[in-house]
Amino acid sequence: MRRDRPPRPVAVGDVVTVYSEALRVWTASQVTGIDTTARCAAVLELDWSGPEPSSVADLGDDVQPLRLKHHSWGGTLSHCNHGWVLPRSFRVIGSLPPLVTAPSRSYSAAWGRGEQLARQRRWDSGDHEDWNAPYALTRTADELAEEYTRNGVRPDVKHLTVRGITRLDCTRLVAAFPNLTRLCLSGNLGTLASAAALNRLPRLQELTIHDLFGMEPTDCLLPRQVPDVENVSLYGIPADYAAAMRKTWRPHVQDGVELEISGARKPEWIGANAANPLRDWDGRKHITRTSYRKAVAQYKATREAFRAEVAGDEQRGDLLEIGRAFGAAFNALDRRTGFIETVEREELFDALDFLVEEAQEAAGRDLSTARAALVEGVDSIRDW
Incomplete structure (x- = not known):
């Protein structure tokens, strides 16, 4: 080609x-x-x-x-x-x-x-209300379970987006939404079960799967079963499933199939990164391997310092300093390669929320005041 x-x-x-x-x-x-x-x-x-x-x-x-x-x-x-x-x-x-x-x-x-x-x-025509396609449906995984119970089969739904998946059975999804043309599934190290059932969506044109696991090579989407597919976007999926999908669909790019597969993960990676809120940076195009490793190391250092502080005689000044150290470290990293954009900035604050929630669960008490001091320290110095 x-x-x-x-x-x-x-x-x-x-x-x-x-x-x-x-x-x-x-x-x-x-x-x-x-x-x-x-x-x-x-x-x-x-x-x-x-x-x-x-x-x-x-x-x-x-x-x-x-x-x-x-x-x-x-x-x-x-x-x-x-x-x-x-x-x-x-x-x-x-x-x-x-x-x-x-x-x-x-x-x-x-x-x-x-x-x-x-x-x-x-x-x-004078209708100035926001327009939402009547054939499109967006649900969280929990809302989808309610959708099954409340509405049963929905042949009118053509586009379906499901977010926040912990575990999703594709067999049940296909039975409830048999006429899908676009399907977007995303989770956070969630499990996608019976993914081979997606081959029973004969009108499918676009498939997006992000940060979901549990799929095997035998779950591969097959061109002869879904001949209208023209967009396959996979990120954060099992490595052997990624290889099977790439091998199967690459010959069809010349027929009009957009194929994007990245972030293939081996089982050991999943185990090592279950408690790493920055794991999505691993392999992101504009983030170097060195920047990723240093970012994770700084996150872990901040996590340990915060947990030690809230487990002992908690001092606001010390929490401010932990936040400043976090902000300064990422200032230095960003000066080298300029990789912290809007998305990464939000993810860094999400990572701080993650470590606070972990510490809060371990301590068995509310740490919102400690979180506020940590973030204040970050904001006082960050330039990203």
Whole structure:
């Protein structure tokens, strides 16, 4: 497979069309740029919908870009960079001179399927309420259990997101939601049981699994069972399952399957990192191995110092100093490689909450005052 052009042929100026579940008709977009280094395609959504077009001529004589005026967009073009793999459900129907030539500064993983056009159409009709797709459902794992009991089978649900999974049985999920086209599952070292059952979702197009384990190579999603799949995104999953999925789906990239698999973990890694709230930094693209090791070492040092302090004669000044040491250590780390961005900053404060909750459980008493002093110390010195 050549790396200097998209695996599924697409060029600047190409107009592509796809069926929109949001509008229940077809929509269209134009490729306005291709970045071979970043392996991205700039895609401009068009202000058009209708029956499936066979050529550009079916779009009419006045093809216009979609300008977003709903909510606070203010007339911004719906123009975004995506991975350059043209999803298999999209079809090239011809070419036009690019309607815009300026590059886009926006990025999104998924190519648009008319959701923004649906929002704009509702806004133009006078409906200014937030639009939530009626076929999309987001639940925590606990809420999903209630959903099973309350509603039984939900054939109307096409997009399902389940967060906070401790343990999830895919057999039961598939039985309750047989018509899924998009499925996103995430946990925190949770267990995904009977993952092979996902092969019984014949309409599935997109599968995302983050930070879940328990899957075996025999649980691999199979192209002959789910022929419409065009996006597989896996992170923080068992290494042998990751290898099986990569081997199975890599040949289909040229057919329009976006494949992203990273953070493959061996069993010993899972055991060693169960109590490490920074474990997701391991292998993150912009965090070096050295920065990760030093970050974990500093977290452990802070954890031990905090636990020792709250177990003895707790002093606010000492807690402030523990926080300052934490903040200063990450100042130094960030100066070297500049890896602490918004997400990492939030994760560092989540890590502090994690160590406080651990210590609180061990001490059997409320440590909110100690936490406040720890965070105050961090905030007094941090520059990230």
